[in-house]
Amino acid sequence: MALAGAMSAMSFRPLDAAKSSTVGALAGSAEQAPLFPQAPLTPQLFALLPTGSIKASGWLLRQLQIQASGLGGHLDEFWPIVGPDSGWSGGKGESWEDGPYFLDGLVPLAWQLDSPQLKAKAMRFINWTLDHPWENGMFGPRSNDDWWPRMVMLKVLTQYHELTVDPRVMPLMTRYFHYQLQAMPARPLRDWGRMRWQDELVSVLWLYQHTHDPKLLELAQLLKQQGYDWQGDFARFRFTQKVDADALRKQAGGTDAFMEDIGLQVHGVNNAQALKASPVWSVVSGNATDRDAIHHQLLMLDTYHGLPNGMFSADEHLAGRSPSQGTELCTVVETMFSLELALAITGDAALGDRLERIAFNALPAALTDDMWTHQYNQQPNQVECSLHRQPWTTDGPESNLFGLEPNFRCCTANFHQGWPKFANSLWMATADQGLAAMSYAPCMVKTVVRDVPVVVEQVSDYPFRQTVTITIKPQRALAFPLRLRMPAWSQDTHITVNGKSIKAADGFTTIERTWAPGDVVEVRFNAGVKIEQGYSGALSFSRGALVYVLPIKENWVIWRKRGPTNDWQVYPGSRWNLGIEPDVPVVVSEHPIGEKPFAGVTPAVQLALQGRYVPAWKAEEGNAEPVPAKVEPSNDEPVQAITLVPYAGAKLRITAFPSLS
Structure with a gap:
């Protein structure tokens, strides 16, 4: 949603940085070990x-x-x-x-x-x-x-x-x-x-x-x-x-x-x-x-x-x-x-x-x-x-x-x-004087390794995509270990250094070599759709680091004005009480990533599958009843084709579905 503050955010006047003498004097510091x-x-x-x-x-x-x-x-x-x-x-x-x-x-x-x-x-x-x-x-x-x-x-x-x-x-x-x-x-x-x-x-x-x-x-x-x-x-x-x-x-x-x-x-x-x-x-x-x-x-x-x-x-x-x-x-x-x-x-x-x-x-x-x-x-x-x-x-x-x-x-x-x-935690130093990619998101690192300035550029649309490209730029050729965290959900991860394959390991993959300026590491994760069972046997869907949900149509209603923003109530505009078979086939499709990366109007990935309505599963006091362990789908309605989107994009959603097993 982009509803809450867009109407007046531009009316704010920024503070004058010159009023703080310390800001100018302490604008930054050299790379620290x-x-x-x-x-x-x-x-x-x-x-x-x-x-x-x-x-x-x-x-x-x-x-x-x-x-x-x-x-x-x-x-x-x-x-x-x-x-x-x-x-x-x-x-x-x-x-x-x-x-x-x-x-x-x-x-x-x-x-x-x-x-x-x-x-x-x-x-x-x-x-x-x-x-x-x-x-x-x-x-x-x-x-x-x-x-x-x-x-x-x-x-x-x-x-x-x-x-x-x-x-x-x-x-x-x-x-x-x-x-x-x-x-x-x-x-x-x-x-x-x-x-x-x-x-x-x-x-x-x-x-x-x-x-x-x-x-x-x-x-x-x-x-x-x-x-x-x-x-x-x-x-x-x-x-x-x-x-x-x-x-x-x-x-x-x-x-x-x-x-x-x-x-x-x-x-x-x-x-x-x-x-x-x-x-x-x-x-x-x-x-x-x-x-x-x-x-x-x-x-x-x-x-x-x-x-x-x-x-x-x-x-x-x-x-x-x-x-x-x-x-x-x-x-x-x-x-x-x-x-x-x-x-x-x-x-x-x-x-x-x-x-x-x-x-x-x-x-x-x-x-x-x-x-x-x-x-x-x-x-x-x-x-x-x-x-x-x-x-x-x-x-x-x-x-x-x-x-x-x-x-x-x-x-x-x-x-x-x-x-x-x-x-600030995407990359870390290693005890044996190297560097480690701990989480994956696009960034640039400037640090010191073995007393040599090093720049690392990480380009990726992860977690919406599965490829990460890392360019190593030491000030001069430098030997140090590079560690890459291997997510447990990725099977048969493919890693190359300057086009040459490197075997992936569980936990962390360590690459020991002398790095020349411009060396390129490419990591291609392999994320399949995972169906997890939870509370009362409820089914949840994930692919890589993203969880997927059924989006419910959202009707946003202003409850009260709060200066440049509002307090909102959100009411459902579509049915949500669906159950899913535990062995349901799922089709993945990828789409452009919007300017607001997690926005529900531009989901970067979608999962297509089928479910059936469960009439006995209802809402009480505006909340979905706890997922029932035993469910009977509606025999009066056909199987429903449904689309799941990344969790954060749906402000009304179903994440855990009754199992129709």
């Missing part, structure tokens, strides 16, 4: 390249530009939460998590696009934060001293330093961490900070690798000691059904107690951020069990709450496997960030498969195609977006509306990190 953990920290197989090393191109660049033209580039101009009165820029307005959340996506987006206007917006917050530390080492708004929002702002500052090498960043972080080490014994982590301690640990280890300050390792131990034990929680995983919030409240002793303890354990965003806890801690502990614990976490979430789009249900607490349950957009982007870090630390290619499935399906599905509105909750089986309290665990009736801040405002500020951080 990636940082790998050194003793006493534990080595890891891969390392993220410094933020700014990778620039999106092709369809991914268009996606970032759409974000900048939508809420990502204009939110501060009309949404007071991150407007001029934000506590994170010296005002008396909102002073908790929303300002840092917004910056966590705005900073990488601004430098990805090299936009003076967006950089100026970011610098309003960053300059104030860096120039107004507290006397005791604390930083940020003085109206609260909560550890949690500072954890987010620290992630912002690490990215900003990698982009600019601003000399103010590390001294501020050092003073703050020293202060925190002294203060936390008397004022320990609580609620959100206790659950999300691992997000601060990422920043602590980042600074340690730059300064080797031993106090930072003391702080790492203290964070682990006071933080919630996610690894132990999943080792004895208790939440195997859709959360009954009322029962858990009684068990906890009331609503307040529920949100101080057990309610936080089953909170979707907390679980998404927790996926990084054990891998990141393993860098300190050196324990392989810690490093690999993410696989058990994902297994538990998949087994009891998994959905066909690669996510787990959480609306806003864990909600079981029915594809009519929802997933919060914050949960989507935080899961992506956890997987990006875990992929570097563990080197497990399967985490890359998961990351792509979420990035190419769940992320764009929760946004209109122009990125002027978003959903709080998305559903794989989403047949209506309207004001209903069902089937959510604890969320309100606005939950699956498309709008400015449906249900709660956190996702309005936080969703912006999804695409820019994904772009």
Whole structure:
């Protein structure tokens, strides 16, 4: 959809970049070598390249530009939460998590696009934060001293330093961490900070690798000691059904107690951020069990709450496997960030498969195609977006509306990190001084390999197409290993270097050679249509990294005006209650990729197959009933020819179909 904000987006006046002196002085930095953990920290197989090393191109660049033209580039101009009165820029307005959340996506987006206007917006917050530390080492708004929002702002500052090498960043972080080490014994982590301690640990280890300050390792131990034990929680995983919030409240002793303890354990965003806890801690502990614990976490979430789009249900607490349950957009982007870090630390290619499935399906599905509105909750089986309290665990009736801040405002500020951080994680450095393609999307990499500048250009329409062309351009001929992640769904992957075939391996294919400027690697994946069985035996269809769905005709109705955008309800205009035979033949057709890559009006790939209507499967309270395990198709109607499209292009859709077996 391109409905929500096109009518007025062009009326905004960009900020004057000249008003921020820092923007001009710190427009960029020379290529930096990636940082790998050194003793006493534990080595890891891969390392993220410094933020700014990778620039999106092709369809991914268009996606970032759409974000900048939508809420990502204009939110501060009309949404007071991150407007001029934000506590994170010296005002008396909102002073908790929303300002840092917004910056966590705005900073990488601004430098990805090299936009003076967006950089100026970011610098309003960053300059104030860096120039107004507290006397005791604390930083940020003085109206609260909560550890949690500072954890987010620290992630912002690490990215900003990698982009600019601003000399103010590390001294501020050092003073703050020293202060925190002294203060936390008397004022320990609580609620959100206790659950999300691992997000601060990422920043602590980042600074340690730059300064080797031993106090930072003391702080790492203290964070682990006071933080919630996610690894132990999943080792004895208790939440195997859709959360009954009322029962858990009684068990906890009331609503307040529920949100101080057990309610936080089953909170979707907390679980998404927790996926990084054990891998990141393993860098300190050196324990392989810690490093690999993410696989058990994902297994538990998949087994009891998994959905066909690669996510787990959480609306806003864990909600079981029915594809009519929802997933919060914050949960989507935080899961992506956890997987990006875990992929570097563990080197497990399967985490890359998961990351792509979420990035190419769940992320764009929760946004209109122009990125002027978003959903709080998305559903794989989403047949209506309207004001209903069902089937959510604890969320309100606005939950699956498309709008400015449906249900709660956190996702309005936080969703912006999804695409820019994904772009910044496409390539990584390897521990044996090489480079690795971790996810596939068009981009250009500028980095240093074995002290030699190297440019890598990746041209592709993946995931809509199956071919990736990689051109290696070292400043001079250079020997180093090149690793290519091999998606598990690709059979008989074909790889050539300068036209000569290379045998593909499982997990990662490693090519060891001396690379001359202009060497070309071509990878041709082989993605067949895969029919997966899920909840109640329901059938879902995927091909490569894309999930496919039945699009339902959409009737968009403005519910209320929200400045330059709107809140929308969406009603179905076509039948959707179809069942499909498990052995149904499927025909694939490819079509041009539109300017909005995931737009439903220009689907780049379609699947043609047949199904039959199932009259007993109906909607209740605007939601598809859970997929029935036993179905009877209509004998009064003929077999229906149906067309499936990529998941994100259909804002009303059926992803999981009753099996007619």
